[in-house]
Amino acid sequence: MNWAIVLGYIGIALAGGLAGIGSAIGVSLAGQAAAGVISEDPDKFGKVLLMELLPGTQGIYGLVVAILIMMKMGVFGTGVEMTFVNGFKLFAASLPIGILGLYSGIHQGKAAVAGIHLIGQRGDQSGRALTMCAAVELYAVFGLLISLLAILLGVN
Numbered sequence: 001m002n003w004a005i006v007l008g009y010i011g012i013a014l015a016g017g018l019a020g021i022g023s024a025i026g027v028s029l030a031g032q033a034a035a036g037v038i039s040e041d042p043d044k045f046g047k048v049l050l051m052e053l054l055p056g057t058q059g060i061y062g063l064v065v066a067i068l069i070m071m072k073m074g075v076f077g078t079g080v081e082m083t084f085v086n087g088f089k090l091f092a093a094s095l096p097i098g099i100l101g102l103y104s105g106i107h108q109g110k111a112a113v114a115g116i117h118l119i120g121q122r123g124d125q126s127g128r129a130l131t132m133c134a135a136v137e138l139y140a141v142f143g144l145l146i147s148l149l150a151i152l153l154g155v156n
Helices: 003-040 042-073 084-121 123-154
Strands: none
Touching: 003 042, 003 084, 042 084, 042 123, 084 123
16 A cells, blocks of 8 residues: 555545535534525525635635645646655645634634624624624635645745
8 A cells, every 4th residue: 555645535525525514614603694594584694695605715715825745746647756754744734724724614614603793783894894804704715725835835
């Protein structure tokens, strides 16, 4: 068994899976709150929709990292030599976006719920609600950048 390839595929699963779980939970939480606001005032659909979609970015980031790992492994063509060290590096590179994507997706969903409630009470405050929710995004972006740099610069 080639443990380098096994580690690479575990990294793919962690990057895409954990970040995807965080996004799914966050979007679900926000969607439930958005449905409540829309049931009271359907004209606020556009404002709350954006808030609901924000926690979904972590899943996209995880997907990007998973695809880059696959590219490095040679799944789509020529990749790097899959030594144990390179397999471990790809596995390790999946962890920042996987872990930060999981937690930031869930917590961005919670921030989105609060923002959606704010929009429900005071529709003119959507900019502030969006800003508070987007602040959580910064940590997902940090995880994405760390993972990208580790893959692109650390594995050759």
